[in-house]
Amino acid sequence: MRIFENANYPMIDIRMITYAISGSLILISIIAIMVRGLQFGIDFKGGKEYIIQFEKPVTVTQTRSVLTKTLGKEPLVKRFGSPQDLLIRTDASGDEAVVQKQILSSLKQAYPGNQAQVLKKDIVGPRFAESIKLAAIYSVLTSIVVIFLYILIRFRKWTYSAGAIIALIHDVTITLGFFTIFNKLLPFNMDINESLIAAFLTIVGYSINDTVVVYDRIRENLNIFKTDPFEKTVNKSINDTLSRTIITSGTTLFVVIVLFIFGGQVLKGLSLALIIGITVGTYSSIFIASALVVDFQKRVVKSAKKVISK
C-alpha cells in the first residue's frame, strides 16, 4: 500500500493561501484569549477542587444552589464523566478540611440516602499556584529557545530556526485558542493546568520533529539539485517527506484518539490538546514552516543584493 507516491503538490506556491488561513486562525485565537482570558485551572489559580461521587445521579444545578448557600459564594459545579460524579471547585477561603466538611454535610442534607464520597481533591494555595505558573511559562519559553539554538547549530541558518519557531508558536497559539473558545462548551475539564502544559510541550516537541525531518531533506536536496531554484527544492523536499509526515502523524493521531476515548476523564483534556496540536502541527510542518524559510531566505538574498549594488 502506498500513499502520496511521487507526490508533487505545489505547497510553496499556495503559501499565501495557507498564510491567510493560519493568520486568521491565530487572529481568532488571540481575540478569543483577549476577550475571555486564559481559562486557568486549579494548578495555576489556586483554590479547592473536589471530585465527588454519589451513589445515585444528582443534578448540577441543584447541587450548585445548595453549595452556594453553604459556601457563601457560587462554586463551579460540573459533571465529571458519569452522572454520579461531580467536579466542584470553589475559592471559598478558610481551612480546606473545614470547607470539605461543609460541602459534604450540606450535600448529605440535600440528598438524604445518597451517600457522597470524595474521589479526588486538589488544594492549591495561591502562592504555590503562582510558582507553578511561573515554572510553566519558563518551561515553554526555555523549550522554544533551546529548539531555536539546536536548529541554528544543526542547519547553520537563522532562517530555519525562525521558520521552525514561528510554526511552533503558531501551533501552540491555535491550540490555546481552541481551548479558550471551547472551554465551557465541552463536557470535561479544558482549563489550563499542569497536564495541559505537558501537552503543549509535547506538541512543541512533536511539531518540531515533523519540521526537522522536512528541513533535513531540504538540506540534502540542496546538495543534489544545486542548480534548481531554492523554492523548487523546498517544494520537492516537502513532497518527498509527505508520506512519512502523514503516516507518522496518522499513527500518533490514532493513539491519542484512543487515549481520548478510553483514557478516562482525567486524561480527556490532555489527549484533546494532543489531537488538536498534532493536527495543527502537521499542517504547519507541511505548509508553514518551510514556506517561511523560503520567504526569509528571499529577504536575506535581497538585502545581500542591496549591499552589493550599493
Next chain:
Amino acid sequence: MKGNGTKIGFTIAFLVISVYYLQFSIRYWILTGREKNLQGQAKTEYVQKHQKQIDNLRPKILNLGLDLQGGMHVTLQLQTQQLLKDLAKERADSTLNHALDIAAAKARKNNTDVVDEFVQTFETRDPNARLSRYYRSEADNITRRSSNADVVKYLQKQRNSAVKRAIQIIRTRIDRFGVNEPSIVKQGQNRIAVELPGVKDEERVRNLLKGTARLEFRLCADPQELQTSLKKIVSYYNNADTTAKVDTSAQQASKNNPLLKVMVPEGRSVVFGAATAADSAMVDSLLGQPAVRQMLPRDVTLLWTAKPGFTGQNGKKYFNLIGVKKQVELNGDVIVEARPTFDRYTNQPEVSMTMNREGARKWARITGANIGKPIAIILDGYVYTYPNVQTKISDGRSSITGLGSVQESQDLVNILMSGALPAPLDIVQVRTVGPTLGQASIHSGFSSTIIGLIIVALFMIAYYNKGGGIADMALIFNMIFILGILAAFKATLTLPGIAGIVLTIGMAVDANVLIFERVREEQAVGKSMRAAIDSGYSNAMSAILDSNITTFLTGVILYSFGVGPIKGFAVTLMAGIVSSLFTAIVITRIVVDYMTRDKNAVVNFG
C-alpha cells in the same frame, strides 16, 4: 551482516536487564492479585505464607504514582519569616518585625525568597543599618562587627538547615505513623513535598505534618483582672455601635453589640468567653483591635482551647477563650519522655510527660509558687489543659489531658518525641486521590495502551507488509524496554506517564517509517534490495537523530520544570525516545539483515 554481533549482544543484554527488573513487579502483582481473590481463613493463611515474600519484593517493583494507587500528596512551605524572627530572639524589635512583614508580603507577591527580600527591604530603609544588630552566632562567627553579606549567608544557611531538619522530623513522624514507601523531598528553597501512598485518614496526616510541637507552660491571667477587662471590652463594643441610634437602653445595645453576636462572654475564672469554630476568626479580629487590646492586662494574651468546652443549645460546639500570661515559663524542649496513658479516674486518654533535671527543677519552683492557681499547657498556640496546681511537683512529671481519642494521644506523643519543627510549616498544596479512582485510571490507561498498540501494529503490517511486521516486533521490544527502564531507575509511573507511553507507541514507529520510506525511495531509483536497505538506513539516520533529539530536549525541560505526575510524563517520554531509537534502528536492522542474508531473498516494504 558485519558488526551485527555487537548489536545482537546489546539487544540481548538490554532484554535481560529489562526482564530482570520487571520480574519483581510481575511476581508482586501475581502474589497480591491472588491475595485479593481469597477470603476468610484462606486469605489469612495465604498472607502468613507469602507476606515475607511480598514485603521483599515491594521495594523493587515499578512504582505507581499516587494518581494510580490512591493516596495523598502534600506540599509544605517553611515560614521563613517566623524563622528569621525566632533567630533574632529577644533582639527582635519593631523595626525588624516591620521589615520582615514587608519582606514576607513581597516574597509572596513576587514569588521570591524571603531572606533576599528581607535584606533588600532592610537596606533600603536604612542603608547604614547593620543586620548584625539582630543576629549573632558563635558557631558561625557572626558578631556585632559582621557585614550584612556575612549575616545573609548565615541566614540562608540557617534556612537551609531548618528545611533539612524539618524533613528529618517529618520523616520520623511518618515512619511512626506507618506508611508504605513514603517519599519526602525538598522542593525549591523552602518547600517540602510529601507523598503518602494509600493514606486515607487525611485529618491525622495534616496534624502530623503541621504540628510544630511548640509546647509551652504558662501561667494564667488573674481572674479578677480578666473580668474587669471583659466588662470594659463588652461595653466598648456597646458604645462603639453607632447604628444603635438614639435608643440606648442596655438591652438594645447588647443586641447590636458586634462582639456579643459571635462570642458568649464568660468571665468565670480564666475563661474569657466562648465561641463556635466558625465564629472564632471574627472574635479574634474584634479582640485584635488596638484599642481593645489595650483594655487587656499588658502581660496577658487570649488563646483558644484545642477542644470544645461545651455544646450550646443550638447543638453547636463552643471553644473557650482562655486568658494566659504572655511569658513562657517552660518550653517543650525539657520533655525527655512522653507516652500515651489514661486518666486514673475518668479513663480519658492523656499524655504523660517526664522532664529533664533542669526542667524538673524549674517546674518544681513554678508549681510551688502557684499552688491553687491554674497553669496552661499550650501546644502550637492552643490551650490543651489549664489545671489548678494541687501541690508542688518536684519529680518533673505532668500530663496533657483533654485529648479526644487514644489515636490523638498517640499522635501527640509521636509529635512530641520527634522534636519540634524549627519553624511552622504551611500546607500550600494538597492532592488526594481515592483508591477507586486510581483503580479506574489504571484500567483505562492499560486498555488505551493495548488498543493503541493493536491499531498501530495492524496499520504497520497493512502498509509496510513484512517490514511493518518487523517494526511491530520492535514496538513490543520497545514496550518491554520502557517499562524496564522505568523499573530500573525507580521512576514512578503516573497516569500522564501512561499517556506518555501511549504517545510513544504512536511516535516510536516514526523512525521505522522514515527508514522504510527511504528504502522504498532507494528501490524506486533502481538500487538492489541490499543496497537500498543499506542506504535507506544510513540516509534516514540524520533525520531520525535530529527529530528525536529535539523532542528529547523538550522532555528534559518538562522534567526539570514540572512537578508530580507531569514529571512522570516527561520520564516516560524520554525513556520512550531512547528505547524507540534503539529498537527502531538496531533491532529492526538485525532482523532485516537476517532476512536478507540470502542474496535473492526479498523483504517486502509494501
